[in-house]
Amino acid sequence: xxxxxxxxxxxxxxxxxxxxxxGWMLVPLTMTLIFSFQRYLxxxxxxxxxxxxxxxxxxxxxSAFWPAVQSTVIIVGGVLLITVVLGIxxxxxxxxxxxxxxxxxxxxxxxxxxxPTVSGLVWKNMFxxxxxxLLSHLWRFFGADPVIWLSDASxxxxxxxxxxxxxxxxxxxxLTAIQSLDSEQLEAAEMDGAPALSRFRHIILPHLSRAxxxxxxxxxxxxxxxxxxxxxxxxxxxxxxxxTYLIFQRVLESQNVGLGSAGGIYxxxxxxxxxxxxxxxxxxxxxx
Amino acid sequence: MARSVTTQRKTFNTFLAxxxxxxxxxxxxxxxxTSFKSEAQAIxxxxxxFFFDWTLENYRVVQERSNYSRFxxxxxxxxxxxxxxxxxxxxPAAWSMAFVPSRQTKNILLWMLSTKMLPAVGVLYPIYxxxxxxxxxxxxxxxxxxxxLINLPIMVWMLYTYFKEIPGExxxxxxxxxxxxxxxxxxxxxxxxxxxxxxxxLLNIILxxxxxxxxLNLTAARAAPLTAFIASYxxxxxxxxxxxxxASTMAIAPILILGWFSQKxxxxxxxxxxxx
Amino acid sequence: xxxxxxxxxxKSFGDVTVITPLDLTIDDGEFCVFVGPSGCGKSTLLRLIAxxxxxxxxxxxxxxxxxxxxxxxxxGLAMVFQSYALYPHMTVRKNIAFPLRMAGLxxxxxxxxxxxxxxxxxxxxxxxxxxxxxxxGQRQRVAIGRAIVREPAxxxxxxxxxxxxxxxxxxxxxxISELHNRLGTTMIYVTHDQVEAMTMADKIVVxxxxxxxxxxxxxxLYRAPRNLFVAGFIGSPKMNLIEGAEATKHxxxxxGIRPEHISISADEGRWSGVVGVSxxxxxxxxxxxxxxxxGDTVTVRAEGDVSFKHGDRVYLTPRxxxxxxxxxxxxxxx
Numbered sequence: 001x002x003x004x005x006x007x008x009x010x011x012x013x014x015x016x017x018x019x020x021x022x023g024w025m026l027v028p029l030t031m032t033l034i035f036s037f038q039r040y041l042x043x044x045x046x047x048x049x050x051x052x053x054x055x056x057x058x059x060x061x062x063s064a065f066w067p068a069v070q071s072t073v074i075i076v077g078g079v080l081l082i083t084v085v086l087g088i089x090x091x092x093x094x095x096x097x098x099x100x101x102x103x104x105x106x107x108x109x110x111x112x113x114x115x116p117t118v119s120g121l122v123w124k125n126m127f128x129x130x131x132x133x134l135l136s137h138l139w140r141f142f143g144a145d146p147v148i149w150l151s152d153a154s155x156x157x158x159x160x161x162x163x164x165x166x167x168x169x170x171x172x173x174x175l176t177a178i179q180s181l182d183s184e185q186l187e188a189a190e191m192d193g194a195p196a197l198s199r200f201r202h203i204i205l206p207h208l209s210r211a212x213x214x215x216x217x218x219x220x221x222x223x224x225x226x227x228x229x230x231x232x233x234x235x236x237x238x239x240x241x242x243x244t245y246l247i248f249q250r251v252l253e254s255q256n257v258g259l260g261s262a263g264g265i266y267x268x269x270x271x272x273x274x275x276x277x278x279x280x281x282x283x284x285x286x287x288x
Numbered sequence: 289m290a291r292s293v294t295t296q297r298k299t300f301n302t303f304l305a306x307x308x309x310x311x312x313x314x315x316x317x318x319x320x321x322t323s324f325k326s327e328a329q330a331i332x333x334x335x336x337x338f339f340f341d342w343t344l345e346n347y348r349v350v351q352e353r354s355n356y357s358r359f360x361x362x363x364x365x366x367x368x369x370x371x372x373x374x375x376x377x378x379x380p381a382a383w384s385m386a387f388v389p390s391r392q393t394k395n396i397l398l399w400m401l402s403t404k405m406l407p408a409v410g411v412l413y414p415i416y417x418x419x420x421x422x423x424x425x426x427x428x429x430x431x432x433x434x435x436x437l438i439n440l441p442i443m444v445w446m447l448y449t450y451f452k453e454i455p456g457e458x459x460x461x462x463x464x465x466x467x468x469x470x471x472x473x474x475x476x477x478x479x480x481x482x483x484x485x486x487x488x489x490l491l492n493i494i495l496x497x498x499x500x501x502x503x504l505n506l507t508a509a510r511a512a513p514l515t516a517f518i519a520s521y522x523x524x525x526x527x528x529x530x531x532x533x534x535a536s537t538m539a540i541a542p543i544l545i546l547g548w549f550s551q552k553x554x555x556x557x558x559x560x561x562x563x564x
Numbered sequence: 565x566x567x568x569x570x571x572x573x574x575k576s577f578g579d580v581t582v583i584t585p586l587d588l589t590i591d592d593g594e595f596c597v598f599v600g601p602s603g604c605g606k607s608t609l610l611r612l613i614a615x616x617x618x619x620x621x622x623x624x625x626x627x628x629x630x631x632x633x634x635x636x637x638x639x640g641l642a643m644v645f646q647s648y649a650l651y652p653h654m655t656v657r658k659n660i661a662f663p664l665r666m667a668g669l670x671x672x673x674x675x676x677x678x679x680x681x682x683x684x685x686x687x688x689x690x691x692x693x694x695x696x697x698x699x700x701g702q703r704q705r706v707a708i709g710r711a712i713v714r715e716p717a718x719x720x721x722x723x724x725x726x727x728x729x730x731x732x733x734x735x736x737x738x739x740i741s742e743l744h745n746r747l748g749t750t751m752i753y754v755t756h757d758q759v760e761a762m763t764m765a766d767k768i769v770v771x772x773x774x775x776x777x778x779x780x781x782x783x784x785l786y787r788a789p790r791n792l793f794v795a796g797f798i799g800s801p802k803m804n805l806i807e808g809a810e811a812t813k814h815x816x817x818x819x820g821i822r823p824e825h826i827s828i829s830a831d832e833g834r835w836s837g838v839v840g841v842s843x844x845x846x847x848x849x850x851x852x853x854x855x856x857x858x859g860d861t862v863t864v865r866a867e868g869d870v871s872f873k874h875g876d877r878v879y880l881t882p883r884x885x886x887x888x889x890x891x892x893x894x895x896x897x898x
Contacts, residue, residue: 004618005635009469010388013380017444018396020377024437025403028411028418035413090308098302106548107309110316113547115498117518118536122319124522126529132331134318141334167312169554176555225407228500228515232522247409252505257413264410275405279398391578460616461649465710466637466666475662479653 029268035261043255055262059250068246071155071239076223078159079166080216086163087170087215088208092200094171095178105175112168116228123161124150124233154238161229166222170215177211178204210281217278224271243267316540323347323533330529346534353531354517356538363513363539365428366503367496370435371489374443377436379485382447383477387459397448404441408501419506426508434506435496442495443488450484451477490550497543514539566627566640566717566750567592568613573622575608575774582608583774585622590718590752590767592627595744598754599761599797600771606754607722609771613752614720615639626717637666642711643720646727648703650695650710656682657691660709667714681709684743701732708743718750725760737763758798762786770794792894795820801850801865803888806858816889816897823850823865825886830872833879837862839872853878 036055039048059065094105111119127133128149136146149157181204189199225244230236236245247267251260310317322330324342350356385393415434416425424430454477462476478485500515507516518539521532547554568590575583582605590596598606611617613624615636623630631639642663650659657678664674682688685705695703704724711719721740725733741764744751755761761768762782770777770785770793778790782798789795795803803820811819827833828851837856842849846868853862864880872878889897 006388006469007390010384010390013384014396016377017381017400017440020437021400021403021440025406028414029406031414031417032411093301093305093308096301096305097298098305099298100302100306104305104309105551107313109547109551110313110544112554113494113498113544114316114540115515115518115543116500117504117515117522118319118540119315121518121521121532122315122536125532126318126322127315132529134335137335164312164315172551173555221405225409225501227409228504228519231500231504232519244407244409248412248505251409251413252416261413264407264412267407268410271405271407271410272402275402278405279401282401283394283398455647455649457645457647457649458651460614460636461643461645461710462651462662463616463636464614464641464643465663465714467662468637471666476651480651 032261032264032268035257036265038258040257040261041255042257051258055258056265059259059262059266064241064246067239068241068243072224072242072244074155075159075162075226075240075242076220078155079162079223080219082159082163083166083170083219084212084215086167087174088212090167090171091174091178092204094175108171109168111164112166112172114165116165116226117232119161119165120229120232123157123164128157150234151238154234154240158229158233158240161233162223162226165229166219169219173215174208174211177208181207213281214278217274217281220274221271221278224267224274243270316544319533320537321533322530323537325530325533327528327530330533346530347538350531350535350538354520354535356517356535359512359514359517360538362428362507362511363497363515366431366435366511366513367493369428369432370439370496371492373432374436374440374492375485375489378440378443378447378488382444382451383473385444386448386451386454387456397445400441400444404438408438412505415502416506425506426511428511431503431506431511431513434502435499438499438502439492439495443492446488446491447481447484450481450488453484454480487550490546491554494543494547494550494554567625568718568750568752569625569628570609570613571623571625573609573612573624574620575605575612575617576620581774583612583620586774586776588769588776588779590750592750593748595741595751595753595764595766596769597761597765597767598752598769598771599756599758600777601797602756603773604771605774606756606771608774610643610720610722610752610754614641614643640714640717641720642714642716642718643722644704644707644711644724646723648695648707648724648727650703650706652695655692655694656687656698656706656709659695659706660687660713663710663714677713678709681713684712685709700728701736704728704736705739708740712743712747716749718752721751721753723754723756725755726757740764759800762798768798770797788896789820789888790896792818792820792890795888795890795896801863804860804862806860806862808859810858811889814887814889817892818890818894820888820890821882821886823863825883826862826864827881827883828853828864828866828870828872829879829881830876831879833881835862835880835882837878837880839874839876839878842872842874844868851878853880856880 037050037052039051040046041048090108094101094108098104125133127135130136130146130148133146133149135149139146147153185203186199189203194202226242227244227248230240230242230245234240236249241249243263244267247260247263250256250263321337323346324344325336325340326343326345329336329340385397419425419430422430424433458480459472459476462472467475498515500519503513503515504519507513518535521535570586570588572585572587573583574581574585586609598609600606608617612619615631615634619632623632625631626639626641651662654662660678660681661674664677669677678691679688682691685708687702687705687709690698690702695706698706707724724740725736728736737760740751740753753760753764765782767779768782768785769779772793778785778794785794785798789798792805796805799822801823803822804826805818805820807818811817835856835858837853840852840854840861842851849866849868849870851864851866851872853864856862862880891897
């Protein structure tokens with residue numbers, strides 16, 4: 001609702017952002033797409049000829065592919081499960097009246113601000129190290145043999161580290177959502193004779209459903225791309241090679257750009273499936 | 289919730305919440321504590337908690353050995369630079385979509401969001417190649433640009449949701465009062481939008497500071513920020529807990545403090561305004 | 565000076581036509597009220613005059629000069645918004661001075677005019693406060709202050725009282741009317757409240773679905789509504805509209821009779837019915853009479869001390885000279 005003059009000014013102001021993002025999206029993506037149809041080995045001079053869909057077939061056919069899919073699914077699924085369930089419980093707890101609420105919130109949120117390389121290394125060395133880690137001290141204190149976390153329980157370790165980082169995010173968003181719940185609704189339910197558990201099931205949980213969906217979608221997109229946590233801990237060994245890490249290795253370590261690019265396109269498609277759902281929710285929200 | 293609760297229940301809540309809170313915070317606390325220990329105390333079993341010889345030695349060594357300040361400086365330049373640069377592009381874009389919406393606005397916003405979803409690894413090599421060609425590899429300029437681009441959608445979105453809350457009537461009032469576009473933005477919009485702009489910048493600095501894909505893959509020595517500095521400790525010869533702790537503490541302290549101020553904005557920024 | 569003329573003005577948003585071709589003249593010094601139900605286009609019309617929207621076709625003239633391509637700031641109009649649209653980060657003084665600052669007046673002149681306006685509006689004590697620290701009525705006055713310092717050719721008010729509580733609304737209504745009397749400047753006032761329209765206007769423009777239903781003074785509209793819509797819209801409580809046999813007796817499709825033009829009696833009258841709800845206002849009492857055989861409930865005004873109980877049988881007699889007749893198209897007959 002406005003005049004012609006302000007509309008054209010607006011378009012001009014929007015242009016830089018659109019052009020930059022368009023370039024940022026299209027140029028590299030097109031290049032990846034082109035590479036994915038080539039045999040491209042930078043160490044042997046780069047372009048070695050067109051190969052059609054061979055890279056796509058080979059990427060999926062390689063012995064590393066399915067294990068990578070499996071570890072990706074386990075890591076993403078595990079982290080989601082832990083962060084969402086604990087996040088809901090923690091959000092409800094933090095919403096209760098207590099002393100020092102603000103301080104507790106700060107404590108809970110802190111891990112989110114720790115850079116991934118730091119949290120990876122701190123956990124790897126100071127907690128999960130089989131000789132000197134705090135957890136091994138703890139195990140020994142109870143007379144148990146220390147677990148060699150990052151090799152014997154590699155997946156669990158990675159899930160633990162990443163969950164620690166993302167639990168604050170889930171908690172914070174769910175807490176914000178809980179706080180937006182009209183307390184009169186809960187009081188009405190209480191008047192209607194609903195006990196605490198059914199108030200949770202029939203009022204709080206439905207109210208949170210949208211926030212939970214958003215947490216799941218956003219985390220999925222970020223979790224599919226986790227990199228640094230693996231880079232500084234297992235380097236993809238002991239079954240922790242995710243799709244992202246596999247592609248990274250193909251491209252930068254074995255310098256097989258064509259093959260890695262085909263993998264990259266798979267990753268783009270995968271991420272877009274989740275992005276589509278997220279955007280539908282966000283888009284609905286825009287209309288309100 | 290304005291509901292009265294028994295003191296007993298409140299005490300229980302408080303106790304439980306503090307225990308869980310401290311448990312979650314513990315790794316950070318432990319890291320900070322360890323950074324003040326000697327290497328021997330750092331790996332002592334049973335662990336020493338507070339009663340040890342507090343020392344700043346580790347900080348000194350880390351600084352000397354690795355030239356911490358250079359990495360810090362790189363982090364500041366890259367995080368700050370990408371944020372400031374991004375704001376120059378994001379503010380006009382968000383302004384235009386919030387106050388002069390067109391039929392395409394919603395689609396443009398969603399499309400911008402979708403670019404944020406692009407997995408970095410999918411475009412790793414092309415960016416790498418472009419960087420080599422343009423001489424941007426391992427430069428602060430290159431990294432600043434990339435981080436600005438990956439966070440631009442979040443900046444635009446966050447500003448958009450803040451601007452949306454400024455009533456359009458106020459801008460129309462300014463127009464009626466004789467303000468031109470420039471004066472409208474300068475005297476009316478900007479002062480009102482400062483809280484939103486500040487929060488957006490804050491969140492963006494945090495995100496850029498902690499970004500650990502491009503900063504690891506596009507830098508070597510010259511432009512490496514703190515994320516890469518810490519990653520260098522993953523090599524076996526870096527296994528000195530106290531020093532690792534000191535380095536980690538220095539890398540996360542500034543952003544931890546900033547982050548605590550930005551809890552609310554974090555929710556809005558990371559959910560693209562879908563949860564407020 | 566502030567004569568405003570609209571010639572064949574239209575406005576569409578995309579495919580949706582909000583204003584159909586419309587002609588209107590607002591004379592200099594007139595207090596003109598645009599009234600109509602929500603979505604009738606009254607606010608859009610005001611925004612077209614203000615220049616906040618472009619006209620799709622047609623021409624708007626202020627004092628004879630076409631302004632369709634002139635930006636809002638240059639039209640010499642001042643507007644008071646529904647939300648007041650005060651600048652929250654500026655003090656009252658700076659808010660009121662803002663248009664003067666934009667016009668490049670020197671500081672001394674700014675202060676002189678702001679203080680004069682503040683005095684007129686009883687805001688002198690509040691000049692250094694921010695809008696957030698003011699009550700609704702005070703904010704309203706600041707918004708008006710910001711408008712009057714510019715000494716505009718005309719004031720535009722967009723539902724300015726709708727955010728105030730009932731008591732304050734009556735007070736502000738008087739203040740705005742007084743302001744109009746004192747300044748003698750053209751004012752255009754948009755409202756959905758027909759009471760505001762009736763009490764304040766020199767000229768009322770009744771709008772529906774983007775076109776004008778009737779233009780006239782409050783009493784003209786009250787006495788001779790041009791069609792059923794205006795008849796139903798102007799007057800409170802609403803005019804009783806009766807169809808069927810009773811209307812046919814008057815050679816009309818529909819007849820209308822206002823509650824104040826029906827007498828009520830316990831023993832005799834033309835129509836009979838049973839008292840439903842009665843509303844006692846003290847000075848007046850309104851009876852909603854049912855089962856009259858006239859279709860709808862008939863509303864009747866009586867003196868405050870007349871009292872009938874729920875379920876009492878009463879007799880009603882309309883004043884024949886006050887009966888409005890409408891044809892099949894809803895247009896006034898005679």
